[in-house]
Amino acid sequence: MRRHLTNAGYGVLDYISYPAGMLLVAPLVLHKMGAAEYGLWMIATSVISAGGIIASGFGDACIQRVAHLRGSGELTLMPDAIRSLLGMNLLLSLLLCAGVWSAAPFAASRVAVSGLASPVECLICLRIAAIAIVFRAVESVAVGAQRAFERYRGTVQISTVMRLLTLASAAVLALLGLRSVSILVATVALLALGVWMQFRELARLTSASSFLPAFHPRETRLMLRQGFFVWLQALGGVVFGQFDRIFLGVALGAFAVTPYALCVQFAHPIYGLAASGLNFFFPYLSSRAGNTSREALKQAITNAFVCNLILVTGAAALLLIFGDRLIRIWAGPAVALSSASILPPIVIGSALAGLSVTGTYAMQALGEFRIVSLISLAGRTAILLLMIEMLRHQGLQGLALSRFFYGSIALLVYLPLAKQLRASGGRSRAAALTIPLEATEASKS
DSSP, X not given: OHHHHHHHHHHHHHHHHHHHHHHHHHHHHHHHHOHHHHHHHHHHHHHHHHHHHHHTTTHHHHHHHHHHHHHHTOGGGHHHHHHHHHHHHXXXXXXXXXXXXXXXXXXXXXXXXXXXXXXXXXXXXXXXXXXXXXXXXXXXXXHHHHHHTTOOHHHHHHHHHHHHHHHHHHHHHHHTTOXXXXXHHHHHHXXXXXXXXXXXXXXXXXXXXXXXXXXXXXXXXXXXXHXXXXXXXXXXXXXXXXXXXXXXXXXXXXXXXXXXXXXXXXXXXXXXXXXXXXXXXXXXXXHHTTSSOHHHHHHHHHHHHHHHHHXXXXXXXXXXXXXXXXXXXHHOHHHHHHHTTTHHHHHHHHHHHHHTHHHHHHHHHTTOHHHHHHHHHHHHHHHHHHHHHHHHHHHHHHHHXXXXXXXXXXXXXXHHHHHHHHSTXXXXXXXXXXXXXXXXXXXXX
């Protein structure tokens, strides 16, 4: 229990370290560099973040696979799984890097349209961001593999220190009068250092003599078949996560985006804290699903859901009580007044989505990536259509209500989970769910 609480604490630290640091650094950088340079930095950071998520979308499949191999004692296969994911992430990130690099001239001309930032500087920043995507994707392999060992302390300490150093370097460089290019060069250098440190930490947990990328046929096929749906879900999250603000800006203008975006920004940590705090449950269940009874699985999932419920309910209650005051302090009375009616449905929607975390991790630990992905993508597509209709008829309030409905749809993941847990077969059923492709591969060999 103590190890699980420690892992949960480090998971939360991993989640909050960057936004907390950004709250301290952003005003200084904005003041010293100006709005245009700050905006350019944010655009480049968003490119790195989005590209890194898409390039490392197969990561959960690797965590499930490595955790299962650890639980079943097949330790010699772990290096093959890790090197295969490294090869996949490296290939995908290089393709994304090439795409961003090629599109950078066009994007730079649009970003620099105000004349406050030069097109050349925008081009350089976007191309540095393209290179950073590769480092971010490679780093995610080492981070995910360590989590599969249920070892969060080392990887979170490294990532937290690197993030804080990145933000500190941005502040120092801004104080010295340097611009976004210098900040992004420092970011890439610290990313490279973090990659080296993460793989050094991983080497202590495995028997691998090296972590050169490879495409081991069996492991690559397993992760492609399972991980494709995880990657599709990650891609959907990046795409659909921005559409509501785009629709709102087009329909009601830029001012309407501000209170809505602030409410979403304040409410999203309800889901984020649940996902990061319970992240340890995914490798924990993955390593045990193939060699434990159905009743033990149900008890573990129930215990996790109780923790999930307490965490989400407490965070949502605090935000419902104090959210208006926080927004008033953060953005002023005019924005707070516009936010008052839309904050509750957005908070409740985020809380409902947060309650789906246990079910999502449990289904993925049991190998059911496809079902989780289909529920997520179908729900996002349905809500996207609902969002357009409600925005047309009810404006800002309708858009806020659509997030409530999205949170409700996320809970559908518990229906297939309940079906899996009711299925007969106990221990053998859990093993079949965890390694549904291994038997197929073995029969071919």
